[in-house]
């Protein structure tokens with residue numbers, strides 16, 4: 362389990378980090394993307410949610426989890442009685458990676474090089490917010506936070522401990538739920554929501 366990274370230059374506050382990340386050139390994803398989508402939420406949030414990367418809506422709006430995946434996340438949080446505005450929401454990769462097909466921009470999975478290039482921002486966010494609990498949505502986020510050995514199928518929904526003592530767990534990504542065949546989608550959603558229910562219990 363990797364240690365938290367050093368805060369980057371100008372990384373003495375979340376606002377400083379956000380400003381610096383707006384001009385990030387650590388990987389090539391900045392160029393076709395509209396903007397950096399940095400994390401958002403209370404700077405002293407107890408819970409941090411880490412997704413994979415912004416999607417089309419997030420890229421255009423500049424805010425994390427505002428598109429279809431964000432709507433599904435909202436539904437699950439609402440059903441669990443968890444107030445989204447108390448959470449710090451961010452992503453392992455802060456630029457939208459996509460392929461153009463005509464006028465459409467099709468989401469394409471970030472590579473390990475993109476995740477590694479972006480990792481100092483995530484580590485600096487974790488350092489600044491210092492959450493009690495980190496929830497990773499999907500395998501990319503889980504590997505970025507818990508290390509490359511993380512196996513989502515095997516390890517989802519189980520508490521883990523980072524080197525500095527922060528607790529966390531991973532669940533499936535809401536976009537994965539949305540990609541399921543209609544007859545499997547409800548089961549996928551239940552899995553997602555029931556893993557998130559851990560947020561209502563003390564870590565074990």
Ligand code: URA
Pocket residue numbers: 412413414415416419424425426427428430431452498536
């Ligand atoms: N999916 C993510 O992983 N993050 C977002 O911000 C939106 C969709």
